[in-house]
């Protein structure tokens with residue numbers, strides 16, 4: 017089976033580096049909020065070109081704490097996309113704010129700026145922009161809109177580790193960027209982890225307190241109602257090692273995506289728009305669309321290709337979110353995308369042979385269903 021992820025096939029050298037990182041932490045006798053976290057925070061801030069980075073428990077908490085640090089809470093509206101991981105919207109709800117759901121651009125599945133404009137009210141305080149599937153686009157337009165409307169731009173970078181738009185990293189455009197290091201992300205821990213990156217010292221200071229029960233400089237003195245959301249030493253040490261491999265792994269993801277673009281026959285299936293610039297897409301997921309998606313998925317599974325759907329149910333159709341405010345024009349594009357999208361395997365351990373097998377399996381579906389005019 018060609019899997020969506022194949023951690024067991026990672027290089028032996030990486031495994032040894034992670035083992036020595038684990039040993040280092042064990043022998044240090046210090047497991048929470050120590051020098052491994054500080055070192056990895058410095059490394060990740062430097063990677064993102066921001067002045068601050070604060071390690072937290074996961075990507076969802078990173079968004080919640082960023083909103084809270086910005087003073088966004090009850091009574092405030094936060095606009096985001098209906099086509100995202102549920103965690104994006106859950107974080108807004110956890111911050112006590114009101115999510116407002118906007119529609120997507122059909123050719124990229126990214127948040128539509130026109131739809132967002134229709135969602136803005138006098139209560140709108142922030143936009144959570146999700147760099148879905150690893151794509152960054154139109155950052156100049158987003159920063160301009162937020163500046164003009166006095167809205168805080170928060171970037172959900174959980175799928176965009178290493179992405180650059182015009183030379184600037186994901187997370188460095190907005191007031192803050194939220195990263196997840198969930199194992200399947202482009203930079204993943206061996207458990208949960210997250211990070212808030214920002215150029216705003218006040219946001220960083222607040223998140224430092226919030227992640228640790230709202231405790232300030234003085235131990236056991238709590239100035240606010242915080243969370244327990246810390247990146248632990250073991251995960252930080254492992255992430256420092258894995259970070260060394262990120263550039264090489266990203267190159268590999270781009271190679272796979274390029275091979276898919278060149279090899280997949282577009283008749284029954286369609287591809288998302290190509291990135292304007294390779295650097296602005298880290299190919300976290302390679303997503304295609306197909307009207308008979310479920311049949312295609314079964315066809316691929318029968319040929320040894322695992323696939324997943326990101327995401328089968330848009331946020332506005334999730335039970336706790338059905339009453340949320342949304343674009344007055346509706347969210348039909350997010351819905352159509354949810355009904356037709358399919359993520360093909362695209363991970364750094366894939367071999368050239370596996371890439372070809374995936375391409376052949378997808379193309380055989382088109383041939384079988386008779387719509388492929390010229391066989392490839």
Ligand SMILES: *Cc1c(COP(=O)(O)O)cnc(C)c1O
Nearest residue numbers: 074075076101103104174196198
């Ligand atoms: C994974 C993900 C999150 C949540 O990250 P966790 O670390 O699992 O909490 C948020 N937003 C997006 C777009 C994600 O892909």
